[in-house]
Amino acid sequence: MSRIVVLGSGAWGTAIALSLHRRRGHLVTLWSHSAEEARQITDAGENILFLPGFPISPQIVVTPDPAAVADADIVVSVIPSEFLRPTLARIRPHLRLGQFIVSATKGVENNTFLRMTQVISEVLETGGLLLSIGALSGPSFALEVAQGQPTAVTVAFSDPDIATLIQNDFSSETLRLYTSTDVIGVELGGALKNVIAIAAGVAAGAGLGYNSAAALMTRGIAEITRLAVACGGRRETLAGLSGVGDLVLTCTGSLSRNRTVGQALGQGRSLPEILESLGGKVAEGVYTTRAALGLARRHNIEMPITEQMELILNHGKDPREAIRDLMLRPGKHEH
Numbered sequence: 001m002s003r004i005v006v007l008g009s010g011a012w013g014t015a016i017a018l019s020l021h022r023r024r025g026h027l028v029t030l031w032s033h034s035a036e037e038a039r040q041i042t043d044a045g046e047n048i049l050f051l052p053g054f055p056i057s058p059q060i061v062v063t064p065d066p067a068a069v070a071d072a073d074i075v076v077s078v079i080p081s082e083f084l085r086p087t088l089a090r091i092r093p094h095l096r097l098g099q100f101i102v103s104a105t106k107g108v109e110n111n112t113f114l115r116m117t118q119v120i121s122e123v124l125e126t127g128g129l130l131l132s133i134g135a136l137s138g139p140s141f142a143l144e145v146a147q148g149q150p151t152a153v154t155v156a157f158s159d160p161d162i163a164t165l166i167q168n169d170f171s172s173e174t175l176r177l178y179t180s181t182d183v184i185g186v187e188l189g190g191a192l193k194n195v196i197a198i199a200a201g202v203a204a205g206a207g208l209g210y211n212s213a214a215a216l217m218t219r220g221i222a223e224i225t226r227l228a229v230a231c232g233g234r235r236e237t238l239a240g241l242s243g244v245g246d247l248v249l250t251c252t253g254s255l256s257r258n259r260t261v262g263q264a265l266g267q268g269r270s271l272p273e274i275l276e277s278l279g280g281k282v283a284e285g286v287y288t289t290r291a292a293l294g295l296a297r298r299h300n301i302e303m304p305i306t307e308q309m310e311l312i313l314n315h316g317k318d319p320r321e322a323i324r325d326l327m328l329r330p331g332k333h334e335h
Helices: 011-023 035-044 066-071 081-094 116-126 142-147 160-170 183-205 210-230 241-252 257-266 271-277 284-298 304-315 319-327
Strands: 003-007 027-031 061-063 074-077 100-103 132-137 151-156 175-180
Touching: 003 011, 003 066, 011 027, 011 142, 011 160, 027 066, 035 061, 066 081, 074 081, 081 116, 081 284, 100 116, 100 160, 116 132, 116 183, 132 160, 132 183, 132 241, 151 160, 151 183, 151 241, 160 175, 175 183, 183 210, 183 241, 183 257, 183 284, 183 304, 183 319, 210 241, 210 284, 210 304, 241 257, 257 271, 257 284, 284 304, 304 319
Parallel strands: 003 027, 003 074, 027 061, 074 100, 100 132, 151 175
Antiparallel strands: 132 151
């Protein structure tokens, strides 16, 4: 039996907590940044705001207390990228040696261009704490994980024995984990696919067809792979669940918030209006796009789709003009 604390009571954090509880044998705690939100979830017996319709067992403790992590064996971080650093600073005094941290947030920090495991490591090292930190990523809509639909993801730690430990603790008849030692590739695959999903949504919103979607996904994984390899990731990782698998799901699935944002942009709606309509839910690709481009420039990597998405999101470029500019780029050799 493991004591597991899930940091973040959004849809994905709630779904992970439900999956771990359903597996049986673990003591599961769901931590919320807001006392009011924790109270609402406890009183309603479900997460009405982010994942309605799925009963949360009284055996899952929902709390806003940062000290909840003190007794945990495993801490799963599902904090949105823009809030991760200050949240971890609150949590840090209660963490202890011997714990494992699994990052399940798919993003890159703005300004620093750090991956989520790097942000966590940096915050903990500031307090003189060294813990084993890994990443969980793959094609996994929160709704379907909550429903118990069969899902396969990848867990990566530099130490393969720790990855196997997490695999054994998290795997169930509805959630299958594959292990990896490529933390960089797993994280960047999960983060950068959100940018390409916005592009796929833009194409759909602009009325483009399957040819365009296939081209965007294929060239999208090419630029994701270029950057991941330049950062130290492995090419084969991007051909797996946390690369192609997650990309296909997020670019085509109707449950994808990033694709939804892109589709609305392609239909001519403004970004502030679109984000307001999400009702507090996060489309990580909106925040990741600028950071991804900054990381690419640091490594001198060409990412034309990401560049056009940044122009649309942050500079008001017309989506149809962006698509046209992508098509009119100078000819290239495919590989």
